[in-house]
Amino acid sequence: MALAGPDLRIPAIVGRCCSAWRGWEGTLSLAARIFLGLSALFLVWAIGLILFVKGLPEPEPQSVAAADGVVVYTGGGARIAAGMTLMEKGAGKRLLISGVNPEISREEIGKMWPGAIETFDCCVDLGDQARTTEGNAAEVSDWARAHGFASLILVTSDYHMPRAMVETHARLPAVDITSYAVASDLLEHGNRPVSMDAWRVLAIEYSKYLAARVKTFARIAA
Numbered sequence: 001m002a003l004a005g006p007d008l009r010i011p012a013i014v015g016r017c018c019s020a021w022r023g024w025e026g027t028l029s030l031a032a033r034i035f036l037g038l039s040a041l042f043l044v045w046a047i048g049l050i051l052f053v054k055g056l057p058e059p060e061p062q063s064v065a066a067a068d069g070v071v072v073y074t075g076g077g078a079r080i081a082a083g084m085t086l087m088e089k090g091a092g093k094r095l096l097i098s099g100v101n102p103e104i105s106r107e108e109i110g111k112m113w114p115g116a117i118e119t120f121d122c123c124v125d126l127g128d129q130a131r132t133t134e135g136n137a138a139e140v141s142d143w144a145r146a147h148g149f150a151s152l153i154l155v156t157s158d159y160h161m162p163r164a165m166v167e168t169h170a171r172l173p174a175v176d177i178t179s180y181a182v183a184s185d186l187l188e189h190g191n192r193p194v195s196m197d198a199w200r201v202l203a204i205e206y207s208k209y210l211a212a213r214v215k216t217f218a219r220i221a222a
Helices: 011-053 077-088 108-109 117-123 133-147 158-171 196-221
Strands: 069-073 096-100 124-127 151-157 177-181
Touching: 011 196, 069 077, 069 133, 077 096, 077 117, 077 151, 077 177, 096 133, 108 117, 117 124, 124 133, 133 151, 133 158, 133 196, 151 158, 158 177, 158 196
Parallel strands: 069 096, 069 151, 096 124, 151 177
Antiparallel strands: none
């Protein structure tokens, strides 16, 4: 009986197996690189979020150096009340409340005014066109230029202030803008978020702040 010769199919089978393994190895390596890259980006974002929260401005004292105008970015009654108090104490020549709900009348807002109603009637302007922070900045820009103002006090919540300043400075680069932060219910002493829900809101705001920075940089570079 003749001995069987070598099976010539074996090298071909081994070759196909090796090729398949190299393909899987390449796919796994690509997936691993993508995962590591995304993990690194998330880590950088998370560290940035922590630094962002720690760097948020502390709520301001009741007094501040006077400016040509006071502007409030709506988003809570405390912001409007703080802006009105500053204006009533002589911190600005005029007050703009930006982003007012069109369904709220001037008379209703006037009920919040802490001083003489004559001052409210003559020197408080209501902007009802803005629906976003970028819209607030555009509204303030038009208002400040119309009155020839060279300095402003910007009133908004502590966690919203960084993005508000970025958007407003982008529109009014030559205007001196002083921030006046109003305490929110998201932070306790030492800028510690009060809950996981507060972390969620702050994370969203941080992401919007990054987007505003990128947009502003792109506008300057263009």
